[in-house]
Amino acid sequence: MKVTLFAAVSVAISGANAAVGMWQQCGGINYTGDTTCVSGAMCYKYNDWYFQCIPATTTTSPSSTRSSSSSRQSSSTSTRSSSTSSRSTSTSTRTSSTTTTSPSATISPLHDIAVSKGKQYFGVAVDSNELANATYKVLLDDRHLWGQMTPGNKMKWDATEPSRNTFTYSDADALVVWAQGSGKEIRGHTLVWHNQLPSWLTNGGFNNATLVSILQNHVTNLVTHFSGKVKTWDVVNEIFEEDGSWRSSVFYNTIGEYFVDIAFRAAAAADPNVGLAANDYNLDYGGSKVTAYVNLVNRLKSRGVKITQIGSQSHLIVGSMPSYSTLVSNYNAFVATGVDVAITELDIRMTLPVTDALLAQQRKDYNTIIRACMAVPRCIGMTVWAYSDYYSWIPSVFSGEGAALPFDDQLKPKPAFYGIVDGLNGITN
Numbered sequence: 108m109k110v111t112l113f114a115a116v117s118v119a120i121s122g123a124n125a126a127v128g129m130w131q132q133c134g135g136i137n138y139t140g141d142t143t144c145v146s147g148a149m150c151y152k153y154n155d156w157y158f159q160c161i162p163a164t165t166t167t168s169p170s171s172t173r174s175s176s177s178s179r180q181s182s183s184t185s186t187r188s189s190s191t192s193s194r195s196t197s198t199s200t201r202t203s204s205t206t207t208t209s210p211s212a213t214i215s216p217l218h219d220i221a222v223s224k225g226k227q228y229f230g231v232a233v234d235s236n237e238l239a240n241a242t243y244k245v246l247l248d249d250r251h252l253w254g255q256m257t258p259g260n261k262m263k264w265d266a267t268e269p270s271r272n273t274f275t276y277s278d279a280d281a282l283v284v285w286a287q288g289s290g291k292e293i294r295g296h297t298l299v300w301h302n303q304l305p306s307w308l309t310n311g312g313f314n315n316a317t318l319v320s321i322l323q324n325h326v327t328n329l330v331t332h333f334s335g336k337v338k339t340w341d342v343v344n345e346i347f348e349e350d351g352s353w354r355s356s357v358f359y360n361t362i363g364e365y366f367v368d369i370a371f372r373a374a375a376a377a378d379p380n381v382g383l384a385a386n387d388y389n390l391d392y393g394g395s396k397v398t399a400y401v402n403l404v405n406r407l408k409s410r411g412v413k414i415t416q417i418g419s420q421s422h423l424i425v426g427s428m429p430s431y432s433t434l435v436s437n438y439n440a441f442v443a444t445g446v447d448v449a450i451t452e453l454d455i456r457m458t459l460p461v462t463d464a465l466l467a468q469q470r471k472d473y474n475t476i477i478r479a480c481m482a483v484p485r486c487i488g489m490t491v492w493a494y495s496d497y498y499s500w501i502p503s504v505f506s507g508e509g510a511a512l513p514f515d516d517q518l519k520p521k522p523a524f525y526g527i528v529d530g531l532n533g534i535t536n
């Protein structure tokens with residue numbers, strides 16, 4: 108099934124009796140409401156499933172902005188604010204497209220393809236601000252593209268328990284409501300992490316017994332609150348160093364290894380049906396870190412602690428990928444312990460500026476990791492860490508790098524997108 112984006116646009120510039128408001132849905136498969144927009148708006152076809160009322164004012168074609176896209180992209184990483192300003196320009200350009208637009212891109216339904224090939228989902232990470240971007244949200248809403256969502260920040264400790272035993276869920280709840288309304292299962296991210304902790308916790312100087320009770324209280328409260336909504340939790344995140352030793356954290360330093368048992372046991376008690384994962388980066392290359400997780404799963408199971416999945420974040424680098432066979436071998440090593448595997452935060456960054464050669468290599472690299480997951484039956488799904496380069500975390504952390512996601516900062520699919528599609532279909536690029 109193929110969907111044409113920016114294809115011949117269905118336009119209905121309305122009169123005074125129009126029923127559908129600006130930015131509201133006005134058509135698409137399974138849509139049964141009014142199809143006429145309010146005065147000044149037109150019904151714009153984004154894809155077969157979603158038409159939206161947008162301002163009917165200008166005649167700019169999105170495809171005419173294509174050539175300026177890469178230069179903006181390369182400069183967008185110098186500062187976040189310059190990226191933002193270029194994005195708002197591109198957004199207004201895109202939303203004001205009209206019937207003059209010619210076909211420029213084809214969007215295949217990643218989630219539907221993944222499911223048809225035996226996976227549980229293809230998903231995307233989302234943050235609250237992204238839901239306020241009507242243009243970005245069009246593809247985000249598409250349940251055929253993304254059937255799963257992970258909140259990028261709003262379920263973390265600093266967001267959910269900013270003061271001790273005071274829990275704030277409004278942002279996370281809004282993401283959950285949206286995800287449920289757009290056909291996406293939810294991954295909880297994350298219960299216990301050394302990062303994004305509130306200062307009351309990191310600076311509290313708590314002794315072992317008190318920190319155990321704080322940990323149990325936090326895990327129990329979150330898992331209970333989202334019970335029946337979250338499918339799988341990242342119970343612990345990034346607990347090992349590259350050499351397989353324990354990462355220093357307030358939890359490990361105070362409680363020792365058993366903070367992991369405590370967190371998993373509390374989560375399982377709060378929701379016996381939820382999936383329970385350990386999640387980390389750099390599990391793609393094999394070696395000590397992979398061995399550390401294999402050993403941890405075995406120890407947890409020997410102690411009667413439930414763990415159901417290893418999440419491999421897969422924040423990768425164009426041209427520096429592990430081989431297909433290494434990826435498959437890692438996934439199989441986890442599966443051999445009796446757990447599932449998921450690719451949880453996929454992005455593949457490059458050194459800017461973007462070039463055609465880098466985009467071509469990035470396509471191959473996405474294709475490689477997707478094929479590896481497809482080759483392992485218990486690799487259950489894949490999630491990209493946002494879908495467009497505009498919302499990527501990379502430029503703010505890795506100076507001079509970016510363009511890591513399958514859609515560019517104009518929301519147009521890159522070669523990487525088609526590498527994913529081919530990978531899902533078992534086609535080698």
Ligand code: G3I
Pocket residue numbers: 259260302303344420452500
């Ligand atoms: O919310 C504040 C805002 O109020 C403030 O004005 C702004 C100023 O910089 O900061 C905002 O917080 C930022 C937050 O994202 C929300 O946007 C933090 O500075 C920023 O550090 C934080 O970055 C997040 C990062 O985790 C923190 O470590 C990224 O968005 C998020 O994508 C990233 O996700 C992690 C996964 O959880 C674990 N694996 C690695 C992955 C990438 O780092």
